[in-house]
Amino acid sequence: MVINTALITGAGRGYGLELCRALVARGAHVLGTVRTAEGAAALAAACGEAVTPIRVDVTEERAGPTITAALTARDTPLDLLVNNAGVMTSGARIEEVKLADVDHLLRVHVHGPIICTQAALPWLRRAPQGTVVNVTSRLGSIDRIAAGIYDHLRISYAMRISKAAQNMLSVCLHRELAVEGIAIYAVHPGRLQTRMGSADADTDAAEAATRLLGWLDHHRREKLVAYIEPDRDELPW
Numbered sequence: 001m002v003i004n005t006a007l008i009t010g011a012g013r014g015y016g017l018e019l020c021r022a023l024v025a026r027g028a029h030v031l032g033t034v035r036t037a038e039g040a041a042a043l044a045a046a047c048g049e050a051v052t053p054i055r056v057d058v059t060e061e062r063a064g065p066t067i068t069a070a071l072t073a074r075d076t077p078l079d080l081l082v083n084n085a086g087v088m089t090s091g092a093r094i095e096e097v098k099l100a101d102v103d104h105l106l107r108v109h110v111h112g113p114i115i116c117t118q119a120a121l122p123w124l125r126r127a128p129q130g131t132v133v134n135v136t137s138r139l140g141s142i143d144r145i146a147a148g149i150y151d152h153l154r155i156s157y158a159m160r161i162s163k164a165a166q167n168m169l170s171v172c173l174h175r176e177l178a179v180e181g182i183a184i185y186a187v188h189p190g191r192l193q194t195r196m197g198s199a200d201a202d203t204d205a206a207e208a209a210t211r212l213l214g215w216l217d218h219h220r221r222e223k224l225v226a227y228i229e230p231d232r233d234e235l236p237w
Helices: 016-024 037-050 063-074 099-124 142-147 157-180 205-219
Strands: 007-008 028-033 051-055 078-084 130-136 183-187 227-230
Touching: 007 016, 007 063, 007 099, 016 028, 016 037, 016 078, 016 205, 028 037, 028 063, 037 051, 051 063, 063 099, 063 130, 078 099, 099 130, 099 157, 130 157, 142 183, 157 183
Parallel strands: 007 028, 007 078, 028 051, 078 130, 130 183, 183 227
Antiparallel strands: none
């Protein structure tokens, strides 16, 4: 897949930063959303002039207009949008669940991708292979959660609920946008060794970024929708 321009949310550290780094190494220009000055500095240090930092929280009302303004200023087709921004919380038992945590994770994992996709869509439509990647989790699989496969990890209700909702968003986007040739992928990047990593984390973020881009190179033309861990697993919704 040829990627000349990409938009990555949550680009200031971890998987998002490594995706930016890998895309720039391939010759792409990356627009990356960051919430803090420190995140913007880390992104600039990693990618130099090949990156446009966008200082915004993707859950805020101004996020859409801010992203639109950045894309308008660049005014090129957008080949790839990666809705990567994410958060974690506690509350793995019903007695421990805080509704404020559920609301917050839904805002980040569902509201944020909706806002960013709405802002990016005019430029995705101009690309020959416009592609949206929603960085989800294996924990969004209702099939596997129902089977108890991940019970031992004690992951919060809020995380599991919000990622299942994000997966539904991915399917809804596919049903609407497939007719325009826009691909939608729900991607579990792996058990990442990052600040949000699970107890069984075993995958370096840079390795995971390379795997995703390699998967897109090989499968973008043949699949318009998938729920995957690149090159390792096809996940049940």
